[in-house]
Amino acid sequence: MKLLGIDEAGRGSVLGPLVVCGVAVEEDRIKYLERLGLKDSKKVSPKKRVSLSRKIKRIAQCHTVHITAQDIDNLRARNVNLNEIEKLAINRIIAESTPDTCFIDSMDVKPERLTNELETMHPPLRVVAEHKADDRYPIVSAASIVAKVERDRAIQIIKKTYENVGSGYPSDPRTIEFLKIITKESPEELPDFIRRSWATVEKMQG
Template sequence: MKIVGIDEAGRGSVLGPLVVCGVAIEENRVKYLERLKLRDSKKLSPKRRIVLSRKIKKIAECYPVKITAQDIDLLRSKDVNLNEIEKIAMKKIIGDSEPDISIIDCIDVKPKRFKAEIETYKENLEVVAEHKADDKYVIVSAASIVAKVERDSEVQKIRKEFKEIGSGYPSDPKTIAFLKKTSYEDLPDFVRKSWATVAKTR
């Protein structure tokens, strides 16, 4: 019985990619993940996340899907909202990992509706969709950690070239300062230009 846990990193960010990640493992091997004492990635230091991500990859199969800022803007211009964008990535993860059970940190306000849709992605797929699943299920905690490390790696590449960009989130004064000092025409490809945050800085 194969299980895949799915979570994301960078959903609310105005800079960099959205990373949706699946971590897949046979049910009888989940105990090896439990021994790592995983918690949601937001509660761990960056160094600890990197260490745990490497350990997770040795134990389980990882399926990160990176959706660039350009792709997000293009899809949003076609009236595809962020939930639908994430579902595209989830469908790919489920197709690639071929699980029997998928446990997902629910992105819909109505978990039952979300669960019913995800179940159509694969025949005989059992879906567990819950809010804050990353706090309840070790397989989703693992996906959360790998997703965050993958996104942090991409943001670090941007930071090396552009220096003071902050965390990429609208609540970060450094991120807002970066957006304000850059004209709209000169905004780099890693900026989600369709975000309301960008319009507010014009």
Template sequence: MKIIGIDEAGRGSVLGPLVVSGVAVEEDRVKYLERLGLKDSKKISPKRRVALSRKIERIAECHTVNITAHDIDTLRSRDVNLNEIEKIAINRIIGDSNPSTCFIDSMDVKPERLTRELETMHSDLRVVAEHKADDRYPIVSAASIIAKVERDRAIQNIRKTYTNVGSGYPSDPKTIQFLKNLSQEPNGELPDFIRRSWATVERIIG
């Protein structure tokens, strides 16, 4: 019996991709993940996350989907909301891993609705969708770590060209200042890693 944990990183960011990751393992191997003492990736230092991600990759199969800023903007222009965008990635990961049980950190305000939707789409799948599942289930914590490490890599790649982007989140003054500086650029061209459909970006850059 294979189980999978699914979580994301970068959902609320104005820069870079939304990364959705799944960590799948046979049920009798979950104990090896538990021994790593995993928890929500946001509560672990970046260096520790990288070290843990390597250990997780040795224990389990990892599936990651990067949804670029451009793809997010394109889908949103077709009235596909962020929950639906994330579900596209989730369904791809479930299809690729073919688990019997899926534990997921619910992005839907009603976890039971997400459970129902996924179980309808995948008839042989049992779904456990909960808020803060990354704190409760080590396999979801593992997915959270894999997603965050992948997302951090994407931001590091952006920083090779643009040094002062901050974390990419609207709550980060550095990120807001970066967007304000861009708004002063004479050519008006925005880098492709910016989510132009975000209200924060529209307000600052127009």
């Protein structure tokens, strides 16, 4: 029986991609993931995440989907909300990995709604969608870690050109300062890694 864990990184960020990752493994190999002592990626240091990500990739299949800032803006312009955008990636990962059971860190406030939706779309898949699933299921923790490592790499690439972007989140003063400067300097030609549809950016441009 094949198990799949899904989580994301960069959902609330104003810069860079939203990265959704699926980690798929046969049930008899799940013990190897458990032995890594995995937990939510936010509770693991960046260096440790990179090391764990390598180990996870040796044990399991990893399917990652990068949704760029431009993709997010284009979809939001067509009234596709962030939950639906994330579901596009989730459905793609499920289709690619063909699991029997999928564990997912629910972005829907009602996890049972997400469960029903995915099970309807992918019969006979069994879905376990819960809040904080990345703390409860090692396979979701694994997806959380791989997604975060991929997302961090994307931010590092941005930093080669723009050093002072910070973490990319609206709660980061360095990110806000970067956005203030760049929206003043070139309001019509913002770099393509900025999510222009975010309220943070729209206010600055207003």
